Amino acid sequence: MNNNSSSDAGTGDNDSALSDFLASLMDYTPTIPDELVEHYVAKSGLQCPDARLIRLVAVATQKFIAEITTDALQYVSNFL
Numbered sequence: 001m002n003n004n005s006s007s008d009a010g011t012g013d014n015d016s017a018l019s020d021f022l023a024s025l026m027d028y029t030p031t032i033p034d035e036l037v038e039h040y041v042a043k044s045g046l047q048c049p050d051a052r053l054i055r056l057v058a059v060a061t062q063k064f065i066a067e068i069t070t071d072a073l074q075y076v077s078n079f080l
Contacts, residue, residue, distance in 0.1 A: 022052045030058040037061070 034051065037058045041048055048054055 022056075025052050025055040025059065028055070028059070030055065030062050032058045032061055034058060 034054050037054050038048075041054065041057065
């Protein structure tokens with residue numbers, strides 16, 4: 001029995017969800033400017049002409065910094 005038709009339908013849903021997410025990135029303004037991300041991406045040796053990928057890196061970096069800040073505040077509040 002061939003299950004390709006069911007897995008292909010799931011892939012289509014994933015592709016459209018990814019496309020919607022990438023499109024929504026262009027409407028969101030992250031805290032870290034695109035120019036700063038582009039600088040460090042270029043400094044690391046990666047050339048990325050896709051603005052959506054630059055914005056994705058900015059959002060991921062912002063989330064990473066927010067998680068570190070939250071953890072640090074929770075750590076400090078345990079001593080107060």
